[in-house]
Amino acid sequence: MVPATRILAALAFTVAAPVVVLGWLWLVGRLEAVVPHRLQRRLVPWLWLAPALVPVGVFLAWPLANTVWLSLRDAGSRSWAGLDNYRYLVTSGEVHTALRNNLLWLVLLTGGCLVVGLAVAVLTDRVRYESLAKAAVVLPTAIPFVAGAVIWRFMYQYRPPGLAQTGTLNAVLTAVGAAPVAWLVDGRTNNAALIGVGVWMTAGFATVILSAALKAVPPELHEAARIDGAGPWQAFRHVILPELRPAIVVTATLVAVSAFKAFDIVYAMTNGNYRTDVIANLMYRQLFVDQDYGRASAIAVLLTLLAAPILLVNARATRRSAP
Structure with a gap:
């Protein structure tokens, strides 16, 4: 009721x-x-x-x-703490690890989504199976991040050598004679594995925006490039890419903001263990596990300051591309 x-x-x-x-x-x-x-x-x-x-x-x-x-109060918000919580941000090793991982997310997630989205948009343009190819890339965006993380946790499942591998990737590796990999535990692979899940679930968003921008390129430009003798790569570099630049900038800034807010995938797959922590996961732990409202608020302020320049770039790019 x-x-x-x-x-x-x-x-x-x-x-x-x-x-x-x-x-x-x-x-x-x-x-x-x-x-x-x-x-x-x-x-x-x-x-x-x-x-x-x-x-x-x-x-x-x-x-x-x-x-x-x-953020200027103590853990229970009962007394004044001044800059103690911000001093924690500067001196804490776990914050430094989270910032480093967020930088990896920023670079790899943004770059991966742009590369995949642009490749799919360009390679499937004007082919009969365009809708089917794009649907395969866009479909993961309809899956909640936690559900996608659970799916890929099974994909990354690891068992010691000599035992039957239940994870898809390690089953493939052992089938070709390679050793299984502890994708989510090994420090050499775990962050890249998590970011790969993010790319899989976000690339469809970039594909939709870049494909729409590609469709808006005037056909006269393609015809002029062909008449001038430009090859496919030259036409893409000197004609298509400049026309797509505003859409690329907007897409990159939006994906970059989502990289700073990465939480669901990390929380569901590793919970920040094995040096995979990110800022949002650290803030969650400080707030709901340690119940330190001062440090959690300071981390939230830090996250806002990190995302603000990207939002300003997005606003400027949107203003420039407006007719």
Whole structure:
């Protein structure tokens, strides 16, 4: 039985909120007609933006400010800690390991998704089985990250040499005479194995965006390159790639932000063990396991600062590509 308070809250958000917004817009329209002309350019735009700015302030600005405040408090948020939590970020070895792994995620996940997405978009363009090939790449994006991590954990399953290998990859290796690999335990392979799962589940997103951008390249450019005697590689490098640059930048920044937020795959497959920790997993452990709200908030601030430049690059690229 659903409590009555939850039903009333659902009705408030689905019915009352749109009514309030529409009423506010109607009121602003009436005010615009009576506000003096010299105030319209300064006041009226902010009135129109108020329905968007209020949720941003409530659900984004205020939680961010509160997180910064909590990062300056002790573990239980009972007393002032100053910069002690940020000192932990600078001196802690586990934070350094997580930052190094996040850098690996940033480079390999972003690069892998762009390479796979661009290759699929270009190689399947104008072929009869284009939809089928793209569907095979895009399909994993419909799977939750935790489910994908469980699938690949079975794929990476390891058993000592001499025993029957239940993991698909190690079964293939032993079938051709190679030794099985402890993919998720061996420090030489575990981070790459986790990132490979991320590429498998995210490359479809890059494929969709880059394929749409490729379809938007004017056919006249292809024809002009062919008339000038450009080969396939020259046409791709000097004609197609410059046209795809805005889409590539936007895709790269979005995937890069997801690399900084990597959590599900790491948590489900290794839980940060064997030196595979990432910032988001470290924040989760500090908050829910160690119950250190100060350090968890400081890590959240660090994660925000790391992602902010990428978001600014994305905003600039989107503004430049706008007509």
